[in-house]
Amino acid sequence: MKKIALFVDVQNIYYTCREAYQRQFNYRRLWQQLSAQGEIVSAIAYAIHRGDDGQLKFQDALRHIGFELKLKPFIQRSDGSAKGDWDVGITIDVLEMAPEVDTVILLSGDGDFALLLDKIRQKYAVEAEVYGVPSLTAKSLMDAATRFTPITPDLLL
Secondary structure, rough: OEEEEEEHHHHHHHEEEEEEEHHOOOHHHHHHHHHOOOOEEEEEEEEEEEOOOOHHHHHHHHHHOOOOOEEEEEEOOOOOOEOOOOOOOOHHHHHHHHHOOOEEEEEEHHHHHHHHHHHHHHOOOOOEEEEEHHOOOHHHHHHOOOOOEOOOHEEOE
């Protein structure tokens, strides 16, 4: 049975699904689909913690499905912009898990991860799958993936 490690850039998936479809991603359906393909040995969702009720319910739902949550505080800069980027954290975790699994699955449209996927495919000969909203996913990321799975309405709530 193939071993799968799943990594979710929650902010990216939330905003791209909302922009493209005005809907939310269905994490439970994804889990069901992936469980049919192999054993999910690790599943980490990276999110920004604002502490509001809706977000706490969402975090509980993810934990209930089987995700480990990694949270960073929401930081509002003095100029009004916000900071909350998990790119380095995701990269470290992917590099640590890649040698132990057959497939790394990344949910993100962020082109910054293209280099990471190239690296783990070359170094560990793992499959690197990306799930993203087609119109909002960097071409470099799609090209770096072994397989790109578009997030379509069947994966939405």
